[in-house]
Amino acid sequence: MLRKKKTLSIRFYTVLLLMPFLIAIFILVAFLRSNFNTIEQKSNYILEKTVPDVIATQNIQQKLQDLQRSIEIIRFSNDFTFADEAYNSSRLLNISSFYPYKDEIKTFKERIAKFYKDRMDFYALRRGLFIKVNKVNEIGNDVDFYQELRLMPMTLYERKNDELILKTFKANYKEIKRYCVQDEIDKEALSSCSVLLSAYEDLKVKIDKLYAKKELFEESYLQLNHDLKEFSILLSGKHNYSLVKDIFEIEDTVEEVQHMVRAAVIIAVIMVIAEIFLIHFLIISPIYKIAKEIREFRRTKLPPKKLMSWHIEEIQDICSLLNPLFKDVSEVYSESFELQKQNQDLKSLALLDDLTQLLNRRALNLLIREKPFARKNMAVCMLDIDYFKCLNDSMGHIEGDRVLHRIAIVLKEKVAGSDLIYRYGGEEFCIILFDVKQEDVLKIAKRLCKEIESLNLINKGICDKPVTISAGTSLIAKDDKSDTIIDLIHQADSALYRAKNSGRNCAVSYEEVLKL
Ligand SMILES: Nc1nc2c(ncn2[C@@H]2O[C@H](COP(=O)(O)OP(=O)(O)OP(=O)(O)O)[C@@H](O)[C@H]2O)c(=O)[nH]1
Numbered sequence: 001m002l003r004k005k006k007t008l009s010i011r012f013y014t015v016l017l018l019m020p021f022l023i024a025i026f027i028l029v030a031f032l033r034s035n036f037n038t039i040e041q042k043s044n045y046i047l048e049k050t051v052p053d054v055i056a057t058q059n060i061q062q063k064l065q066d067l068q069r070s071i072e073i074i075r076f077s078n079d080f081t082f083a084d085e086a087y088n089s090s091r092l093l094n095i096s097s098f099y100p101y102k103d104e105i106k107t108f109k110e111r112i113a114k115f116y117k118d119r120m121d122f123y124a125l126r127r128g129l130f131i132k133v134n135k136v137n138e139i140g141n142d143v144d145f146y147q148e149l150r151l152m153p154m155t156l157y158e159r160k161n162d163e164l165i166l167k168t169f170k171a172n173y174k175e176i177k178r179y180c181v182q183d184e185i186d187k188e189a190l191s192s193c194s195v196l197l198s199a200y201e202d203l204k205v206k207i208d209k210l211y212a213k214k215e216l217f218e219e220s221y222l223q224l225n226h227d228l229k230e231f232s233i234l235l236s237g238k239h240n241y242s243l244v245k246d247i248f249e250i251e252d253t254v255e256e257v258q259h260m261v262r263a264a265v266i267i268a269v270i271m272v273i274a275e276i277f278l279i280h281f282l283i284i285s286p287i288y289k290i291a292k293e294i295r296e297f298r299r300t301k302l303p304p305k306k307l308m309s310w311h312i313e314e315i316q317d318i319c320s321l322l323n324p325l326f327k328d329v330s331e332v333y334s335e336s337f338e339l340q341k342q343n344q345d346l347k348s349l350a351l352l353d354d355l356t357q358l359l360n361r362r363a364l365n366l367l368i369r370e371k372p373f374a375r376k377n378m379a380v381c382m383l384d385i386d387y388f389k390c391l392n393d394s395m396g397h398i399e400g401d402r403v404l405h406r407i408a409i410v411l412k413e414k415v416a417g418s419d420l421i422y423r424y425g426g427e428e429f430c431i432i433l434f435d436v437k438q439e440d441v442l443k444i445a446k447r448l449c450k451e452i453e454s455l456n457l458i459n460k461g462i463c464d465k466p467v468t469i470s471a472g473t474s475l476i477a478k479d480d481k482s483d484t485i486i487d488l489i490h491q492a493d494s495a496l497y498r499a500k501n502s503g504r505n506c507a508v509s510y511e512e513v514l515k516l
Pocket of ligand 1: 404
């Protein structure tokens with residue numbers, strides 16, 4: 001019947017409980033691994049690609065700034081040496097270090113080269129122009145007022161400045177001419193002046209060309225500068241964006257991992273709670289119930305009525321073993337109980353006197369052995385039937401037995417239920433009285449003598465006189481707790497002896513014996 005119920009092994013439940021854990025841990029580890037791999041890959045990508053790109057871009061930007069500085073030097077410097085150096089540094093720039101922007105930088109280099117050429121053309125043109133101006137200066141070396149022209153700075157190559165120089169040059173030329181004519185300076189000098197005059201006309205035309213050219217290279221300077229700046233911003237934005245994008249992607253992955261770990265912790269807590277309930281329901285609760293049934297069985301000695309049945313195979317096995325065991329032990333219990341009862345009966349029988357059904361001498365000996373010392377307010381009364389031998393002899397033993405039986409009944413009736421009455425031997429009785437007052441002991445003994453006499457049982461052996469008893473009493477001394485029951489019996493016995501000697505059918509106390 002037990003086996004019919006579907007049960008599964010505890011190993012199965014263990015695997016069943018552990019499986020979700022293992023699967024969850026496996027999934028979690030796989031997820032974390034893949035995400036950590038992603039993070040690692042992205043970090044590596046940032047370290048190996050994005051960061052070098054950003055560093056490379058910074059280098060490129062640094063070089064772009066150098067290029068800007070170069071074109072500024074080319075643009076503003078009036079010193080050819082500086083302009084040449086600036087141009088050469090841009091020209092010697094290694095394009096391969098600008099990967100992947102080689103093409104753009106190549107174009108910039110070409111544009112700078114063109115810009116430099118335009119600037120140099122402008123210089124050359126202007127220098128040619130001012131060589132002529134200087135010639136006038138040389139002519140005017142001897143003319144004091146001409147010093148003003150010589151002081152005109154070459155650096156101010158603004159059109160208005162250059163035009164001012166030319167204007168001054170023309171005015172000076174006229175002055176020189178007038179001076180030459182007036183002061184009749186040599187004709188060679190005058191012809192030089194005339195050359196200069198035609199040169200002036202030529203310069204006037206050239207200055208227009210010069211500033212048209214200047215405008216061109218200024219424009220190309222502005223454009224180049226603008227383009228370099230734009231390109232630098234573009235590079236910086238592009239790589240910063242890529243870096244920020246990578247970092248955001250890593251942040252997203254980390255957030256995903258956090259969510260997953262949080263979810264895993266919540267699921268683990270729920271699973272642990274569920275599994276605690278399952279373990280409680282499947283294992284702990286059955287074990288408690290089995291323990292309860294065993295306790296109940298020990299108390300009642302009856303096997304459980306309802307057979308236990310559980311889902312766990314091992315517990316079910318224990319139950320299926322326990323049930324017959326309960327039955328067997330129960331049977332043993334009941335047999336043992338029967339034996340105990342029989343033993344008790346036998347014990348009782350062994351301690352009872354067959355004839356009188358009073359406690360026998362063995363019972364008294366047992367009491368003396370177990371509790372040898374007399375208790376407070378304990379007394380002993382020894383009783384003996386008078387002339388019993390005569391009764392036996394005259395009326396027979398059967399009649400003697402009948403008398404013994406009748407006297408035993410009376411004693412049982414007249415003595416308190418808490419007192420113990422023993423058939424001490426033959427026709428002698430010993431009564432142990434508990435919680436009795438000193439003054440009452442002798443009274444009780446005397447009363448018993450009277451009760452027996454009043455039975456009026458005839459003793460033909462003594463001329464049909466009624467059967468009487470003699471009694472001797474003793475009680476524990478007030479201040480002496482060391483008295484034993486045996487002492488009391490002996491004392492009562494000697495009092496009994498005194499009673500017999502005093503004529504029988506009377507009661508004598510041990511105190512009286514002592515007084516004599
Ligand atoms: N019928 C019968 N007689 C018993 C039993 N036990 C002892 N007796 C007899 O009791 C008598 C006791 O006699 P004794 O000891 O001389 O005492 P007594 O004749 O009573 O004399 P006193 O005690 O001195 O008065 C004996 O004859 C015993 O055989 C018993 O169980 N049944």
